[in-house]
Amino acid sequence: MRLWCSATGLGLLVALTGCGPEGPELSEAAQRGRSAYVANCIACHATDPTKNGALGPELSGTSRELLELRVLHAEYPSGYTPKRPGGAMPALPHLEPKLDDLYAYLSEVAP
């Protein structure tokens, strides 16, 4: 809803990233998360995180715990069965400051 977005007055970030063709309006944290996702994840995961990517699986319903363990430490929560086996994804510990934003994004786009 371009009209709604331009009316919020939240600034350039919203204008640039919040009103794209993807539809749902995201919180500011989720918009930052989307930028981090596009920059760091879509080499392997699908541009739409609810769909399977070439290498990485879809990420809807990813818990905060799973996200932190997998992204920062290349681990899974104990008892969790990974959607895909392999361990092909490296740890990305430099994304620690982005984790909350990534989580907000994945939560808000989940069906």
Ligand code: HEC
């Ligand atoms: C080099 C390719 C690659 C990159 C880059 C990558 N991933 Fe992955 N990801 C994978 C693969 C392959 C798997 C499944 C096997 C595994 O765990 O390595 C996976 C699994 C995951 C899982 C676990 C899914 C589940 O429920 O089983 C999460 C969460 C995840 N990735 C999040 C991310 C996020 C967030 C980013 C960006 C910050 C990212 N990945 C970047 C390849 C990648």
